[in-house]
Amino acid sequence: MQENLMAGRVRPAHNPVMNIPLNALRAFEASARHLSFTLAARELNVTQAAVSQQVKNLEARLNMTLFRRLPRGLALTEEGQALQPALADAFGRLASVLQQFEGGRVREVLNLAVVGTFAVGWLMPRLAAFRQAHPFIDLRVFTHNNRVDLSAEGLDFAIRFGDGAWRGLGAEMLVEARMAPLCAPRVAAALRRPADLLDGELLRSYRADEWPRWFAAAGLPDPLVRGPVFDSSLAMAEVAIQGLGIALLPVAMFQRPLREGLLAQPFEHTVTTGQYWLTWLKSRSHTPAMRDLHDWLVSEAHRSDDKDEGLPTR
Incomplete structure (x- = not known):
């Protein structure tokens, strides 16, 4: 020893x-x-x-x-x-x-979950600008159908649709979701007044109050809606593009198919049933990269307020 x-x-x-x-x-x-x-x-x-x-x-x-x-x-x-x-x-x-070390700086990985409609209609066209502004953030995007658990899934942020009230989460509103009927142009050509929608195939989300609220905004009584139900606005929009129904969708998220003439907005009446929110765990402190992403999303959302108002009705 x-x-x-x-x-x-x-x-x-x-x-x-x-x-x-x-x-x-x-x-x-x-x-x-x-x-x-x-x-x-x-x-x-x-x-x-x-x-x-x-x-x-x-x-x-x-x-x-x-x-x-x-x-x-x-x-x-x-x-x-x-x-x-x-x-x-x-x-x-x-x-x-x-791989996180580059140019004398550490690349920080951020995991962001995004409801699919917002990801395709708003976030994806802006990702190149984010990467150019923040090259040292390795952003990883996961889509979901508005059901997500930040803690269990190891997420830094989640963008979801709702009223901003989620227990244990911080939330900041990004984009107002003004809903309007959207359909294929040939279907829209046969619609002269909002009441004509009652004779069409009305596509629904799992939020049952959306169509009744839109009809109320248009000054019409609560309709009996029996169309198919979808858990994805993207899927519902695709059915509408094919001329198989009329979808109540957030106009700001479908600017590209509206511009390209795949969808049309036959009536100007809109209704708001929720907003898109950036959410995070209140129990977790934000890292520098999280603050950068938060600030960029909020800034882009404010800039898009005027541009994403929707296209003129026919």
């Missing part, structure tokens, strides 16, 4: 496994993935002999054979099969972390 003492501490036992060169592990991982020293050498930009020697050194340190050398390539032994996935995962994780 005396010879193992230095400055009152026990020297750790020498472990040759802990001193394995990284190059040897990298050579093995690449060779195991390609089952070829030659292809591994091309990937690592070294000679085939160097890769083979690195693997031999690793086998000697571990005192086990990792490959069976075959006339045409390599085959992993049981020991090699056990080591390969662990190294592949470790190198993958290391590469993922190193």
